[in-house]
Amino acid sequence: MVERLINRAGRKGSGADSAAGPLDPADPTAAVWARVQLARNLRRPRTLELLALIADDFVELHGDRYFGDDPAIVAGLARIDGRRVVVVGQQKGAETDENIRRNFGMPHPEGYRKAIRVMELGERLGLPIVTFVDVPGAHPGADSEERGIAESIAKSIALMTRLRTPIVTVITGEGGSGGALAIAVGDVVLALENAVYSVISPEGCASILWRTPDQAPAAALAMRMTAADQLQLGVVDEVIPEPREGAHTDHPATAATIKTAIIRHLAVLERKPLDDLIEARYRRYRALGAFTTLDVEPVIIPDRPGFTDRLRNLLGGSTRATNGVGPNPTRPYDEPPAREEV
Amino acid sequence: MVERLINRAGRKGSGADSAAGPLDPADPTAAVWARVQLARNLRRPRTLELLALIADDFVELHGDRYFGDDPAIVAGLARIDGRRVVVVGQQKGAETDENIRRNFGMPHPEGYRKAIRVMELGERLGLPIVTFVDVPGAHPGADSEERGIAESIAKSIALMTRLRTPIVTVITGEGGSGGALAIAVGDVVLALENAVYSVISPEGCASILWRTPDQAPAAALAMRMTAADQLQLGVVDEVIPEPREGAHTDHPATAATIKTAIIRHLAVLERKPLDDLIEARYRRYRALGAFTTLDVEPVIIPDRPGFTDRLRNLLGGSTRATNGVGPNPTRPYDEPPAREEV
Amino acid sequence: MPIKLPSFRQRRDAYPSDLWTQCPTCQEMLFNKQLDKALRVCSNCGHHFRLSAAARLSLLLDQDTFEERDSGLQSLDPLGFVDLKAYPDRVAAAQANTGLRDAAVWGFGAIGGRPIAICVMDFSFMGGSMGSVVGEKVARSAEAALARRIPLLIVSASGGARMQEGTLSLMQLVKTVAATERLRQAGIPLISLMSDPTTGGVFASFAALGDVNLAEPNALIGFAGARVSAGTIQGELPEGFQRSEFLFNHGFVDRVIHRSDLRDELIKLVGLLAPVQLADAGADNGSIAAFRPLSFLSALADRVIPESDEVVRG
Amino acid sequence: MPIKLPSFRQRRDAYPSDLWTQCPTCQEMLFNKQLDKALRVCSNCGHHFRLSAAARLSLLLDQDTFEERDSGLQSLDPLGFVDLKAYPDRVAAAQANTGLRDAAVWGFGAIGGRPIAICVMDFSFMGGSMGSVVGEKVARSAEAALARRIPLLIVSASGGARMQEGTLSLMQLVKTVAATERLRQAGIPLISLMSDPTTGGVFASFAALGDVNLAEPNALIGFAGARVSAGTIQGELPEGFQRSEFLFNHGFVDRVIHRSDLRDELIKLVGLLAPVQLADAGADNGSIAAFRPLSFLSALADRVIPESDEVVRG
């Protein structure tokens, strides 16, 4: 796995170089894919690099109080522009050794449980919370599953929906599905210009829907995963412009813009009564989704064993058309189950 | 360890037999030791045996949601006399195989974290909590330390001090120090007649203070660990009489008495406003302890390097009497540090 | 050993006959009528076949107490998503194949005479994937349970989030959990029943957060899918990896329950978790009348749930 | 490999001279004056020698800001406990040897100009064991910190509960945690600093529950003592078992801090954890006047802590 990811990291590097060139608007797929490479660029500033430029003071807190300390997630207390805040963010390593130590920024359950602990401390102390999101995805290994990676993500999401303190989230690089969302539930969600956010990695999406990872760029385009797209979808509230050829080319300028945006939003959020804040956060996510409500007519059922027949059959009636019962259709069926990390 | 504990279990058995005879008031040490053996008798009813006799309904809940499920602690939802309650208790096995599976009733951190989870559920649902305490001590192994046995005990104690629901605790057998206390913080603490409660096992106490475990009976007497003694000390609020030669000789009768006591106390506690309940619980433990307040004169310091001298020296003054500094006295010193499970 | 991926193609091959079904676990040929009477559990090896939402509802609820809500919710195509096929075509095909409008059904019902809200997922609709409609139904079921102060039972059967709705599917994790958290914080019990499979974003949200987590035997329950795990995990996976018993042993599932015991266990559990709510449920009955059950499942819902006082008597 | 048990006998043998101290870790002979200037950290291997309560206070607090409270608390003998020696005799000997009345000292002080409550344990008094007096002092320090809404710093150095007071010592776990929980629930920070050793009932109560848990390097931190572990653990113990870094790696300690950095880190940490409290601290000053520092430590406390507004300026 390590080797595989190093190679991938290598590709990222080169990808970034190629991306340094102008994006060809005539080829949207290439343009989107270039952005994905930019988002993955190993030289982008991560949580610790940003804090060094943004915070006047920072004390990192370690450990989940259950099992261990996860280097892929950084959490602690910081002072930004004189304001005390709790900071949580993923942390990849810029160099290979450091990247391996940080598990390529892919957290284990301990990481999310550390985040939960420190965010709860922030709530008790009445400190606003700032999160920096940049993760390929939560660690998918067996140890991660054994210790409940899904449960830890769910619990972190749950906590953030009810934390009685302002939360500002910044997607700084890869917004990799549930592993990102676990610390990305905010009153305000910002994204850097070249950040991406998706329900599944383009490679994973392509390998399922296109049956080959080579179609990752097509999947990236189809998922509309760029910051600009996410802004249109309402998943992101504001896009923070990046300097020059991207955040990796100018850390101080990037940090400065991010800092300004964070302070501006915190100032607004802190004026809200907590009950209003929580209710607004609930409404923000309650409203996300795209559906319509039909004046209900039963969907036309094709001329074959009907649903109620099948039901009657299930309840002990005739044996015909068992093929139709529940999840065992004999008819051709080409939807692959969406088995993937979120 | 297993072998050792089986032997110990064996001794318990014989101890119990001998205890079946009358206790000799002329020999208090023997009398106390006999009670210790009764408290450890493997045929005493444990949480599950008691629930089978006490509860109309019981659904056991499993797992700590972090690492595993600990068979040494049983937790779940029960209906007792028509009243819904949450039950938590330790569980030894009556037979050797079961006892090994239950780790001789010695919980790992998972056990206390399961207890915490289920007690929190009880609080959310507004259900009173009943705990049954019978444990030699928390599991002292390396795995237990690695996963934070002390932290899990501390967190369980902390939760119980603030749970906004009535808590009735019953010490049914061995009240083995912190491993017992972790689920024994109650508004009312009851103890069976032959139960014992101590800060450390008599064997451990003897091996430290008497320098040999053979003095365990003497240590047991000195620690005043019987239910009657604990009642006098105010650590226990009420002693529940046992049938015939002890609880192990008549489970149904034992369960019936316990059930009556639990219901009686819950009925009283449930009438209290929650704020009063919590405050009373705080006061109950706040008041436990034995000290006096002297009208303060400095303690007479023997004619040797004085404390302030030592302090001055520490702050960089003369080098004399460094022997006196802090924790490194050269004088004879015979207090052994109390290094033991609580 | 990569995880065996649930796949319909494989299943299709596994059912050569209309009258007989081969057990994918023990290969035994099972007479379908007997299989149905056995609640679709293999009489030979205990393999639990998947159930449709309708079958699940009829299995769990008191007879004729189900009253569906929001059957008219229909997914849109926010991304204009096209892979080898356009998303709307996939939805239409799934609707035609299953007779469902999306992968979840929710409504009110009774279990052991006690009113509950229930939301059931159906794996046969696009792998039970959670998009905007599923998320909305889960959230509404939680909000309704809170309004009536009755327990919520969610039966999961899902491969995870629905890729074709992109991050809007991902946001359903927050939407659903925000609603179930309000429920739990209010002291209203949430029961999560995980059936085969419960994975990805569904397990990483409401399914993992039940006050009580139940699972059917040997159900696939996990976060990362086969492709991911296979690609990243070195060597052998642990015995029973991502199966119900594995989750139980690691502390994430309270009870693994055989389908034949499921209803009785739930009756007992609901009885212990939930007091009989008079005032709230009663106060809310007006709004019940406002609804009319409209979908196919209306066949199951020609009676309204018992009045609260009847609940007390019964 | 059984855990090495802290033992004074061994230490005594390790200090043949008044002028030189041998490092128990690297055997280097250290000139005591240099050792003191190095805050009693071995210049050769970094071994952290234990500190007395007074030394710890002078190390951590702003100079001359410590104001002791409850110095008159004196333990009783509730059990009439006699082992090889009567408990009151052990206490008297410890008092004569250490000049302390019991194993903990608490009071008010300032760190980086910010007022805090502080409770420091002293291992040289009966192994820093926690009986009724230590428990009472910890609880009072927490209640006072809550009343003034100032952070509480507890520096642990203890073998655990004091056997000679039986279950009354055990009850101190509840008493102390109940008080520190009220503090934490009120949003007042609790900082736990664990020094060598922090074990048994002290680690299993307030010491483990800090909002921030700090530890000095290589401090022995654990639950079960050497005798217990040695008797029950099969084979080798893990590398560094029950040492600060081990606890850090397993997620129970936020930071392991070299003694020379300790004060600076605490100043920074207190600044981030605690807002400057004007009203509360000020309102409470009347009650400060009511006290008079009386113990030996009064030498350190001839000034009262800064007025709140001074804190703002300073």
Ligand SMILES: [Zn+2]
């Ligand atoms: Zn079979």
Ligand SMILES: [Zn+2]
């Ligand atoms: Zn040294």
